[in-house]
Amino acid sequence: MIFVIEDDRGWESYYRRILKKYELGFFHDGVEAIAAMDEKTPDLIILDILLTGPTGFAVLNEMRSYSELERVPVIIVTSVSMKASIAEQYGVVEVLDKGKMMPQELLGAVQGAL
Amino acid sequence: MESEVFGANSSAVVVAHELKGPLSLSRQLALSLDFEDSLEGAREIGRQIAATSERALRQVEDLTRIARLEDAMFEMEPVNPRIVCDEVVAELWRLFRFNRRELLIDYRNKRKLVVANRQLLRSVVYNFCLNAMNYGGEELPSLVAIRDKGDKIRIDVRDYGPTVPTKVWREIKNGFVKKPVDIAMRPGSSGLGLYIAAKFANYMRGDFGLVRHRDGTSFYIDLPVSGQLSLV
Numbered sequence: 646m647i648f649v650i651e652d653d654r655g656w657e658s659y660y661r662r663i664l665k666k667y668e669l670g671f672f673h674d675g676v677e678a679i680a681a682m683d684e685k686t687p688d689l690i691i692l693d694i695l696l697t698g699p700t701g702f703a704v705l706n707e708m709r710s711y712s713e714l715e716r717v718p719v720i721i722v723t724s725v726s727m728k729a730s731i732a733e734q735y736g737v738v739e740v741l742d743k744g745k746m747m748p749q750e751l752l753g754a755v756q757g758a759l
Numbered sequence: 760m761e762s763e764v765f766g767a768n769s770s771a772v773v774v775a776h777e778l779k780g781p782l783s784l785s786r787q788l789a790l791s792l793d794f795e796d797s798l799e800g801a802r803e804i805g806r807q808i809a810a811t812s813e814r815a816l817r818q819v820e821d822l823t824r825i826a827r828l829e830d831a832m833f834e835m836e837p838v839n840p841r842i843v844c845d846e847v848v849a850e851l852w853r854l855f856r857f858n859r860r861e862l863l864i865d866y867r868n869k870r871k872l873v874v875a876n877r878q879l880l881r882s883v884v885y886n887f888c889l890n891a892m893n894y895g896g897e898e899l900p901s902l903v904a905i906r907d908k909g910d911k912i913r914i915d916v917r918d919y920g921p922t923v924p925t926k927v928w929r930e931i932k933n934g935f936v937k938k939p940v941d942i943a944m945r946p947g948s949s950g951l952g953l954y955i956a957a958k959f960a961n962y963m964r965g966d967f968g969l970v971r972h973r974d975g976t977s978f979y980i981d982l983p984v985s986g987q988l989s990l991v
Contacts, residue, residue, distance in 0.1 A: 743783040
C-alpha cells in the first residue's frame with residue numbers, strides 16, 4: 646500500500662488517476678500519517694514537504710527513528726526547490742518537483758521504488 | 760521551520776510559492792488527461808482545472824490591487840454584503856468540493872448595507888473562505904456569516920480546523936501585519952490570503968480580526984453600516 650501524505654486535497658484525484666493500479670491511502674498531515682503507520686507499514690510513501698502541522702522533514706525524522714519504518718522508501722513530491730544533499734540526508738529515493746514533473750516520471754519513480 | 764524550507768525568507772519567495780501551488784496542480788491535472796478513460800472523468804478534470812486556475816488568477820488580481828491601493832483607486836460605496844458573500848460562495852463551491860470541503864452561509868443581519876468597496880470586500884471574503892478551505896477539517900462545513908454588531912456589520916468566516924497559533928493571533932490583534940509571513944499559520948502557508956484581506960480591510964477602514972475557538976478560527980471584518988436605503 647502506498648501512503649500519500651499531501652495536505653492539498655486537490656491532488657487526491659490526480660494521484661488516484663496516475664496510480665490507479667496501486668492501493669493508495671491519503672493523509673492530510675504528518676501526525677495522522679504517522680499514527681496510521683502504527684497500524685500498517687506502507688510499502689512506499691509519497692510525501693509533500695509543506696504540510697499542515699509538522700513538515701515533511703519532521704515526518705521523515707519521526708519515521709526514520711522507528712526500526713520498522715526506517716527502510717520504507719519515500720518519494721518527495723513538492724513545490725519547494727530542494728538540494729540533492731537534503732534528499733540524500735533523509736534517505737529519499739526520489740524528489741519530484743510538482744511544477745515540473747511529468748506523470749510518467751511519478752509512475753516510473755513509484756515502479757522503481759516498489 | 761519556515762527557514763528550513765525556504766532558506767532566505769522573503770515576501771516575494773512566499774508569494775511565488777503560494778502561486779506555484781495552484782499552477783502546478785492545474786498543469787498536472789491537464790497532463791493527467793492522458794490517464795483518464797471516461798468522458799465524464801475528463802470533464803471533471805476540466806472543471807477542476809478551471810476552479811484551480813481561477814484561484815491563482817484571483818490571487819494575481821489581488822496582488823495587483825494591493826499595488827494600486829496607494830493611488831486610492833477604489834471608491835467607497837453602499838454595498839450589500841449578502842450579495843457579495845453569495846457571489847463568493849457561488850464561485851468557490853466547486854473548489855471546495857474538489858477539496859472535500861463544504862461552505863455554508865448564515866445571514867442574520869437586519870441592516871442591509873455597509874460602506875465598502877465592492878471589489879475589495881469580495882476579495883476579503885474570498886480570502887477568508889480560501890483560508891477556511893485550507894485549514895478547515897473535513898467533518899464540519901466552513902460557515903460564512905453576516906450579523907449586526909452595533910453600528911457595524913460583521914462578516915466572518917468560521918472554520919473547524921486547527922486553531923490559530925497565539926503568535927499569529929497577537930500579530931493580528933495588535934495590527935502588526937506588515938508582510939504575509941507575519942500571519943503564516945503553518946509551515947505550508949505564506950499567509951498571503953490573510954495579508955491581502957488585512958490590507959483591503961485597512962483601506963476600507965474596516966476592523967480586521969479573528970476569534971480563536973477551541974475547535975477552529977473565525978476571521979472577520981467589521982464595516983460601518985451605510986445610512987442609504989437598500990435598492991436591492
